[in-house]
Amino acid sequence: MNTGDAKTPKLGVREATKIYHTASGDLLALDRCTLHVAANEIVSVVGPSGCGKTTLLWSMSGLHGLSDGEILLDGKPVTGPHPDIGLVFQEANLLPWRNLDANINFPFEIKGEKPDRAWIAHLLDRVGLDGFGGKFPRELSGGMQQRAAIVRALSLKPSVLLMDEPFGALDSFTRDEMNRLVEEIWLDAPTTIVFITHSIEEAIFLSDRVIVLSPRPGRVAKEYPVPFPRPRSMEIMATREVFDLTNAIKMDIVGGRAGTKARRPAETAA
Ligand SMILES: Nc1ncnc2c1ncn2[C@@H]1O[C@H](COP(=O)(O)OP(=O)(O)O)[C@@H](O)[C@H]1O
Ligand SMILES: [Mg+2]
Structure with missing residues (x-):
């Protein structure tokens, strides 16, 4: 497994369009979106609903082809599903008719590979x-089902883990718990993570960097380094710095969304 070097980003998105x-015409979801993720970095992507986050993630996974531009893993183009890229x-x-063990074994059965039982047992214990x-x-x-999905993804030992709002359907306490779990797993065995969320707090808690996408068509509008030390405690999350960062990102998203609407004369007068 190539973990990349300092010069080659682990994952590159170059001018992704x-x-x-669709039946009602062409829809531009991503427009020359460029970003890079370093090896073992956790990057969150936030942005208004419908701006192209999921499209970006599926493109990164190789499951969706781009209309233009490219995805690079360790400097090599990703042209289809890749064994080094995991998804949650x-x-x-x-699968409802399979128990947990059989669900985790499922991708191995499809690939005709033997699962690493010791690694899976470790992961199950870990979560x-x-x-x-x-x-x-x-x-x-x-929450348990999502933990199982994380184990299923990590059991394949991906060097990049792509997560699309993985905790979006959970209550806020369970979500906090899952955020701490992801951080613990990452501190144990660092891997490159791209995390999509609509929770700015979650993005800040988890990430080394938060990328803000513009309203559709998605492009990188801004990015913020998140300099707080790990493990990140609830105390850190309650500091003024986190509050200010959260607000700055929120304003980017809300401001961007407002910018897509034509302004009414009443708003421009005075
Ligand atoms: N398979 C698809 N076919 C047509 N339009 C799509 C498809 N998937 C997404 N879209 C459209 O592309 C835009 C971006 O969608 P998506 O990537 O899901 O945004 P996000 O995840 O940020 O909410 C939206 O306008 C959505 O309706
Ligand atoms: Mg989405």
Whole structure:
């Protein structure tokens, strides 16, 4: 596994443009979007709803082709699903008729590969699911299902993990717990993570860098380094610096959204 060097970013998005051809016409979702993620960096992507975050993530995974531009992993173009890139979505997408162990084994069965049982046991233990292998998805809470989805993704030992609003459907306490868990897992075994969220607090808690996309068509509007030391405590999250950073990002998103609407004369007068 090539973890990249200082000069080659782990993951590169170069001038990514995506046009969806729909029945009602072409829709430009991404417009020359360029960003780089260093090896073992955690980068969050935030932006107004519909700005192209999911489109960007699917393109990074190789599951969706771009209309123009390219995705580079360790400097090499990604042209389809890649074994080094793992994905976690908002829905855990566990197969309801399989128990947890069988769900985690599923990708290995498809690939015709043998799972690393010791690594999976370690991961299950790490996320607090030790002993739950025989349970079916319906027997697990939403948070537990998402933990299982994370184990399933990490069991394949990806060097890049792409997460699309993975905790968006969870209550806020469970979400905080999951955020701490992701940080712990990362501190244990660093990997490159791109994390999409609509929670600015979550983005700040988890990331080394927060990237703000413009309203559709998505382009990088701004980026903010997040300099707080890890592990990040709840105390850090309550500081003035975090408050100010949260507000700055919020204003970018709200300001950007407002900027897409034609201004009414009443707003421009005075
Ligand atoms: N498969 C698709 N076909 C057509 N339009 C799509 C498709 N997927 C997304 N879109 C459109 O592209 C834009 C960006 O969508 P998406 O990437 O899901 O945004 P986000 O994740 O930021 O909410 C939206 O206008 C959405 O309706
Ligand atoms: Mg989305």
